[in-house]
Amino acid sequence: MSNNDQQSSSVPSQLAALAIKALKPGGITVGGGYGLWLLFIEHKSAEAIASALIGFCFSYLGKLLEPIHVGNQRRLENVGKAIDQSIDHGLEAVKWRFSGCDGRYLQRQGERCQEYYGTEDFKQPDGIWQINLDDVFVPLNLDLSVGKFGGGVSSEERSQTWQIWDFLAQVKRVPAYRFIAILADGGSGKTTLMRHVTYKYAKGQQRKYGRQVPTLLPFLIFLRKWRDVISENPSITMTDLMMRHLQDLRDGPNLKVPSNWAENKLKHGLIMFDGFDEVAKHQRQTIAEWISRQVNNYPNSVFLLTSRPGGYDDFKEYATEQPTTLRVREFEKIERDTFVQKWYLSQELVFRMGKMSPIVRDEAQRKAANLIGQIDSSPELQKMSGNPLLLNLIARLHKFYPNETLPQLKTELYQEICDLQLGARPSAKRVAMLLDKPLERQQVLQAVALEMVRQNTVQIEKNKLLELIRLALAKLDETADAQSFLKQMVQISELLYEPDTEEYAFSHLSFRNYLAALEISRLNLTDELIAHWHEDWWRETILMYCSQLKPLQLHPLAQAACNGEDKAGNVYLAYDCLVRHPSERIEPDWISELQPLRYQRIEQFMQQGQWREADIENYRLMIQTCGKDFGEYFTVQDLETFPCWDLQRLNSLWLQYSGEKFGFSVQKKIWEECGSPKGYDLTDEERQQWILFCDRVGWRIEGEFMDYENLQKNPSISLQGELPSRGGWWSWVSDIFSRAKTCGL
Structure with a gap:
C-alpha cells in the first residue's frame, strides 16, 4: 500500500x-x-x-x-445591561432636554435648583463654598400615614424607608399617590426635596430611580411668592400662573412658547406647591380651594404639596381634594454621617478647584470624622442634627471653629451663627461695617424680623424693608444709610438675601423667628406674645422665646397664656413650652396643673357627639404626651412607656361618653378574647386572630379592611371597640394593650 x-x-x-x-x-x-x-x-x-x-x-x-x-459572561451581561440602561437614560435625557420649548424651559428651571442652597431656600454664606445639590443631597425618608387596619406588616417592612421616588413610581398603579402632601417642621428639608425632584426631572434623570417613574414636566411653585396673586384673583387658571412662572425664570421673557404650550404640558405635569404654611391665615381657604380645583382639572397630572403640620390643618379643613399624607423622618445616624462626609468632601473639592486627590479625600474624611465624633458624644447634638438645617449650621460652625466646643442648644446654635455672620466673619474679611457693634446690627435685624412675624410674611418688598431699617437705625441714634446697611446684610453678613427682584427674606424662616423672639424679649412684649399664642405661625417664635426664659419666668407666662383666646390650643403650646424647656428645674407640678386643661377639648367633642374630632384629639394628646408633634408616628418605646395617668384619663372619657362602647379597655378585652394577636410579624394563626379582632371591632367589614374615613365613628351604630383608632397606634396593638394592663385598664 x-x-x-x-x-x-x-x-x-x-x-x-x-x-x-x-x-x-x-x-x-x-x-x-x-x-x-x-x-x-x-x-x-x-x-x-x-x-x-x-x-x-x-x-x-x-x-x-x-x-x-x-x-x-454573567458579569459582562450585567455590565452590558447597566450600560444599556445608562444609554436609555442618556437618550431619554437628551431627548427630554433638547425638545424645543420643553428643553429651553427645563434648562432654566433646572438652573434654579442646581445649587445645594439656591435662591429659593437657605442662603449659603460666603466662606462656605457653594456646592451642587447633587453632591450633598441625602434622600429624605418618608412615613406613609397608614389608612387601613390590615395588620400583618413585618417589623422589617415597618422599618423600611420610603423615598418620594417610590411613590412616584407607583402613581399609575395607586391613584391615591397622584396627590401627595409632605409634612415636616421647619428645616426638615421639604423645599430641598422639591428642588431635588425638579432638578432630576429637568435633567431627564428621573428614570434612574426606577423605570416606572413617569415622565412628566416639572413645575415648582413657591406659594410664598404667588399667594397674593392667587388670593387676589381666585379665578386665575393654572395656565396663566405657569406663564407668569416662566417669565420669572432666568431669561424668561425670551422663552418664546406657543400660546397653548403651558396648557398642554400641564395635562401631564408634575406640579409642586411648596410651603402652604407660608400662606397667610386669611388666604388659606382661598388657596386650598384653588389647589383642589387644579387637582380636579388636571386628572393626569401629579401634585405634591409641602407644609408644616400647623398650616396643613387648615388645608385639610378647606380643601375638597384630600392628599395622601407623608411625614418626613428626621435624619438618623446613617443619614447624618453621610451628609457630613459629602458636605466636607464637596467643600474640600471646591476649595481645591475640583481636583480630587488622596490628600483632598483624607482631609475631608478627617474633618468629617471629627465632627461626627463630636455629635456622637453629645445627646443634645444628636437630637439637633436630626434636622437637616440644624445639621448644616453645625457643620458650618465646625468648619469655622474646628477646635471649639459646639453649642448644645438650638437657640445657642442660632446665636453663634448670628455672631459669626455679623461679627467674626466681617472682621476676618476686614470689612468696615456701618454699625460698630455686632449686637447693634443684630438689633436692627430683630426689629425687621418681629415686624415680618406680625405680618405673617416670609418675603418683604424692598421699600417696606428699607423703612423698617430706617426706623430701627433711628432708635439706635444712628445716621447710617438704610440702603447701605441692607447691602451689607446681603453681601457681607448674608442673613438676608434677595429671592426675587426687589424682595428680601431671611436666610431661613427659623432665623426670622429666632430674631423675632429676641426682640420680644428685649422689648418685654409678653402681652403681645400671649395675644398671638393661638396663631400657628407664631408657634416657633413662642417656643424659642420660652426656651430662653428662666423657669420661674416661664411658669406665670404659661399660666397667663392658658386663659387667652382658643384656650385649648393655648394649653397645648404652654405644655410644650414647659416640657421642652432645656432646664431641669421645671417643676413637675407646673406640668400637672395643665393636665386637666389639656383634656377639656376632647371632652367637649365627646359631649357634642363629635366622635371623629374626638378621635383626632385623642391622637393629638397621645403624640404630644410622647414629646412629638401632630403628624408624627408612635414607636414601640412610646407606647411601652406611655404615662398611666394619661392612658387612664383618655380611657375613662371614652367609656363615660360612649356608654362603654369605645375605649382602650373595651378593645383590650376583645383583643384578649381573640387570642391577643400582635399587629405585626404575624404567624398564620396570629393573622387569623388579628382578622377576628378587626371583624369584632369593625375595622374589617365583609372581608375588607376599612379605610379610616369609612369607619362609622358613632356609638349608636358602631361595633363595640371601634374607637379610638386614629394615629396608627394599632400597628403596635400588643404594646399598647400590654401597657393598658400594666396601668390597670
Whole structure:
C-alpha cells in the first residue's frame, strides 16, 4: 500500500478519533476545530492530528476555565445591561432636554435648583463654598400615614424607608399617590426635596430611580411668592400662573412658547406647591380651594404639596381634594454621617478647584470624622442634627471653629451663627461695617424680623424693608444709610438675601423667628406674645422665646397664656413650652396643673357627639404626651412607656361618653378574647386572630379592611371597640394593650 493510500485510509480513523474526543467534556475548541478543517480540506494528517491534539488539551483546560468563563459572561451581561440602561437614560435625557420649548424651559428651571442652597431656600454664606445639590443631597425618608387596619406588616417592612421616588413610581398603579402632601417642621428639608425632584426631572434623570417613574414636566411653585396673586384673583387658571412662572425664570421673557404650550404640558405635569404654611391665615381657604380645583382639572397630572403640620390643618379643613399624607423622618445616624462626609468632601473639592486627590479625600474624611465624633458624644447634638438645617449650621460652625466646643442648644446654635455672620466673619474679611457693634446690627435685624412675624410674611418688598431699617437705625441714634446697611446684610453678613427682584427674606424662616423672639424679649412684649399664642405661625417664635426664659419666668407666662383666646390650643403650646424647656428645674407640678386643661377639648367633642374630632384629639394628646408633634408616628418605646395617668384619663372619657362602647379597655378585652394577636410579624394563626379582632371591632367589614374615613365613628351604630383608632397606634396593638394592663385598664 502506498503512503498516499495509508494517509487516505487513516483519515476516517482520524475523524472517528476526533469525533470521540469531541464528545468528551469541553467539546471542540478552536485548535480541535482547526484540526478537522485541515483533515477535510487539505488532508494534512500529521499536522491535522497534532493540531487536534493541541486543541483537545485546550479543551480539557477549557473545562477547568469554563466556570470562570460563564461567570465572566454573567458579569459582562450585567455590565452590558447597566450600560444599556445608562444609554436609555442618556437618550431619554437628551431627548427630554433638547425638545424645543420643553428643553429651553427645563434648562432654566433646572438652573434654579442646581445649587445645594439656591435662591429659593437657605442662603449659603460666603466662606462656605457653594456646592451642587447633587453632591450633598441625602434622600429624605418618608412615613406613609397608614389608612387601613390590615395588620400583618413585618417589623422589617415597618422599618423600611420610603423615598418620594417610590411613590412616584407607583402613581399609575395607586391613584391615591397622584396627590401627595409632605409634612415636616421647619428645616426638615421639604423645599430641598422639591428642588431635588425638579432638578432630576429637568435633567431627564428621573428614570434612574426606577423605570416606572413617569415622565412628566416639572413645575415648582413657591406659594410664598404667588399667594397674593392667587388670593387676589381666585379665578386665575393654572395656565396663566405657569406663564407668569416662566417669565420669572432666568431669561424668561425670551422663552418664546406657543400660546397653548403651558396648557398642554400641564395635562401631564408634575406640579409642586411648596410651603402652604407660608400662606397667610386669611388666604388659606382661598388657596386650598384653588389647589383642589387644579387637582380636579388636571386628572393626569401629579401634585405634591409641602407644609408644616400647623398650616396643613387648615388645608385639610378647606380643601375638597384630600392628599395622601407623608411625614418626613428626621435624619438618623446613617443619614447624618453621610451628609457630613459629602458636605466636607464637596467643600474640600471646591476649595481645591475640583481636583480630587488622596490628600483632598483624607482631609475631608478627617474633618468629617471629627465632627461626627463630636455629635456622637453629645445627646443634645444628636437630637439637633436630626434636622437637616440644624445639621448644616453645625457643620458650618465646625468648619469655622474646628477646635471649639459646639453649642448644645438650638437657640445657642442660632446665636453663634448670628455672631459669626455679623461679627467674626466681617472682621476676618476686614470689612468696615456701618454699625460698630455686632449686637447693634443684630438689633436692627430683630426689629425687621418681629415686624415680618406680625405680618405673617416670609418675603418683604424692598421699600417696606428699607423703612423698617430706617426706623430701627433711628432708635439706635444712628445716621447710617438704610440702603447701605441692607447691602451689607446681603453681601457681607448674608442673613438676608434677595429671592426675587426687589424682595428680601431671611436666610431661613427659623432665623426670622429666632430674631423675632429676641426682640420680644428685649422689648418685654409678653402681652403681645400671649395675644398671638393661638396663631400657628407664631408657634416657633413662642417656643424659642420660652426656651430662653428662666423657669420661674416661664411658669406665670404659661399660666397667663392658658386663659387667652382658643384656650385649648393655648394649653397645648404652654405644655410644650414647659416640657421642652432645656432646664431641669421645671417643676413637675407646673406640668400637672395643665393636665386637666389639656383634656377639656376632647371632652367637649365627646359631649357634642363629635366622635371623629374626638378621635383626632385623642391622637393629638397621645403624640404630644410622647414629646412629638401632630403628624408624627408612635414607636414601640412610646407606647411601652406611655404615662398611666394619661392612658387612664383618655380611657375613662371614652367609656363615660360612649356608654362603654369605645375605649382602650373595651378593645383590650376583645383583643384578649381573640387570642391577643400582635399587629405585626404575624404567624398564620396570629393573622387569623388579628382578622377576628378587626371583624369584632369593625375595622374589617365583609372581608375588607376599612379605610379610616369609612369607619362609622358613632356609638349608636358602631361595633363595640371601634374607637379610638386614629394615629396608627394599632400597628403596635400588643404594646399598647400590654401597657393598658400594666396601668390597670
